[in-house]
Amino acid sequence: MELQTETELKIVASAEKLFYQKGKAGTSMQNIADDAGINRTLLNYYFRTKDQLFEAVFRKALSGFVPLLASMFKSDEAFELLVPKVIHSIIDAMMANPQIPIFVLQELSSNPERMPQVLMDMGIDPEKVIKKGEGQAHFRHLIINLFSLCIFPFAARPVVTGLLFNGDNDAFVAAMHQRKEILPEMFLKLMSQNQ
Amino acid sequence: MELQTETELKIVASAEKLFYQKGKAGTSMQNIADDAGINRTLLNYYFRTKDQLFEAVFRKALSGFVPLLASMFKSDEAFELLVPKVIHSIIDAMMANPQIPIFVLQELSSNPERMPQVLMDMGIDPEKVIKKGEGQAHFRHLIINLFSLCIFPFAARPVVTGLLFNGDNDAFVAAMHQRKEILPEMFLKLMSQNQ
DNA sequence: GTCTATAAGGTGATAGAC
DNA sequence: GTCTATCACCTTATAGAC
Numbered sequence: 001m002e003l004q005t006e007t008e009l010k011i012v013a014s015a016e017k018l019f020y021q022k023g024k025a026g027t028s029m030q031n032i033a034d035d036a037g038i039n040r041t042l043l044n045y046y047f048r049t050k051d052q053l054f055e056a057v058f059r060k061a062l063s064g065f066v067p068l069l070a071s072m073f074k075s076d077e078a079f080e081l082l083v084p085k086v087i088h089s090i091i092d093a094m095m096a097n098p099q100i101p102i103f104v105l106q107e108l109s110s111n112p113e114r115m116p117q118v119l120m121d122m123g124i125d126p127e128k129v130i131k132k133g134e135g136q137a138h139f140r141h142l143i144i145n146l147f148s149l150c151i152f153p154f155a156a157r158p159v160v161t162g163l164l165f166n167g168d169n170d171a172f173v174a175a176m177h178q179r180k181e182i183l184p185e186m187f188l189k190l191m192s193q194n195q
Numbered sequence: 196m197e198l199q200t201e202t203e204l205k206i207v208a209s210a211e212k213l214f215y216q217k218g219k220a221g222t223s224m225q226n227i228a229d230d231a232g233i234n235r236t237l238l239n240y241y242f243r244t245k246d247q248l249f250e251a252v253f254r255k256a257l258s259g260f261v262p263l264l265a266s267m268f269k270s271d272e273a274f275e276l277l278v279p280k281v282i283h284s285i286i287d288a289m290m291a292n293p294q295i296p297i298f299v300l301q302e303l304s305s306n307p308e309r310m311p312q313v314l315m316d317m318g319i320d321p322e323k324v325i326k327k328g329e330g331q332a333h334f335r336h337l338i339i340n341l342f343s344l345c346i347f348p349f350a351a352r353p354v355v356t357g358l359l360f361n362g363d364n365d366a367f368v369a370a371m372h373q374r375k376e377i378l379p380e381m382f383l384k385l386m387s388q389n390q
Numbered sequence: 391g392t393c394t395a396t397a398a399g400g401t402g403a404t405a406g407a408c
Numbered sequence: 409g410t411c412t413a414t415c416a417c418c419t420t421a422t423a424g425a426c
Binding site: 021026102114115118126140141143148149155161163165167186 | 310340348
Binding site for chain 1: 403
């Protein structure tokens with residue numbers, strides 16, 4: 001991590017907020033400068049181009065997941081012991097920054113060719129992941145299930161809140177806390193059934 | 196449904212494709228006109244503004260889910276019988292148009308205030324949904340689980356394909372077909388375990 | 391219905407003064 | 409590092425000819 005000036009930090013904070021909310025194309029350099037309370041040309045001074053500023057934000061968004069995935073796919077712990085920890089970690093990460101999943105998934109969906117590089121950056125080798133799972137029946141589906149159950153409620157937050165919690169955001173948050181306790185039990189039963 | 200001219204259909208088809216891929220802000224009226232092979236001013240002639248064209252696309256994207264959700268929340272069938280049917284329907288809908296979930300979720304995430312209107316358009320009354328589920332323990336989590344398990348793999352398709360299928364798209368599609376058969380069994384066990 | 395021409399304004403990026 | 413001024417370009421939308 002390089003040293004960052006205060007102005008640089010303000011820029012990234014505003015860029016993060018706006019890119020998360022309105023996307024890359026929906027956010028202008030002027031919007032970001034206004035939000036940060038600085039002159040627009042300073043964005044170019046610090047990041048040269050909009051693309052480079054976006055990349056900085058995108059990488060920062062990804063970086064929050066790196067330790068999670070690393071622990072998941074590199075640990076020697078048995079799946080059954082790992083799962084409850086991973087569920088807690090992922091949901092806590094989502095609570096801290098609920099806009100990241102939809103932001104990252106939208107970007108990867110628009111530019112799927114980025115995926116190999118992203119996996120590289122995270123230090124994940126898909127071949128090893130697949131090899132590690134070979135023993136477990138339906139291991140691909142189980143990994144998909146794990147991430148689905150933890151991440152999707154946040155990606156679909158407005159729908160979930162509107163449909164099931166009468167628009168009450170606090171109720172949604174409370175349910176997600178409860179979910180950290182309920183899911184491991186549910187998930188482990190779901191795992192043991194096959195085979 | 197009103198009668199539509201050939202030109203109008205071409206416009207919507209191109210707008211759909213581009214809005215799904217690049218989002219509203221990332222797509223210009225010129226892009227759409229070029230893709231449709233028509234003059235740009237015709238877009239304004241048929242839809243007056245970009246906003247109105249986007250609304251037409253957004254509503255069409257939602258309309259695919261209306262019958263699914265309607266059958267889910269209005270049927271008198273027991274949850275246990277309904278679930279396998281719903282899983283099949285949702286996954287089939289996702290296969291037919293894999294870009295819709297991320298498109299819809301991104302739009303609702305940027306504009307959550309749209310949610311009440313969207314539920315109204317779908318003819319869904321959240322109060323009734325909640326009342327119907329009151330008997331089942333953790334019914335909110337179970338509904339969340341159902342949609343998570345069916346929809347998330349498609350929203351996260353590049354990640355899933357890159358991480359678990361070595362970038363092989365056919366393998367992803369095959370796994371999703373298999374998933375239609377596996378999920379109901381998994382999900383029903385997951386339901387019965389509580390309480 | 392379809393076109394050309396045009397309006398009014400926003401965009402990202404840079405040069406150059408301080 | 410921070411500013412003003414300026415660049416060439418792209419944006420949506422509309423007026424008016426055919």
